[in-house]
Amino acid sequence: MDVSSHPVAHRWVVLLAAGNGKRVQDLTCDPDGVAVPKQFYTWGGPDSMLRWALKRAKAVVPPKRIVVVVARQHRRWWKHQLADLSPGNILV
Secondary structure (H helix, E strand, O other), rough: OHHHOOOOOOOEEEEEEEOOOHHHHOEEEEOOOEEOOHHHOOOHHHHHHHHHHHHHHHHHOOOEEEEEOOOOHHHHHHHHOOOOOOOEEOOO
């Protein structure tokens, strides 16, 4: 089978990570008491929810076919967490 004609070969992943996480902000504060949007919070582990989703996305499509939608005001969190993704795949 020619993989290029298979529907999976044309698949993209769009990760939505621009929310403020207001409903759980009391649970997602950093050591300074700043509420971290839940997608950037690590929940006691090494990786954030965004990194979990990115890992799952990379198992389905190549990184060049992953687009992450983020908010400008969250840059302090996503800049580091998305450093391994091409800037062209980050939609602010």
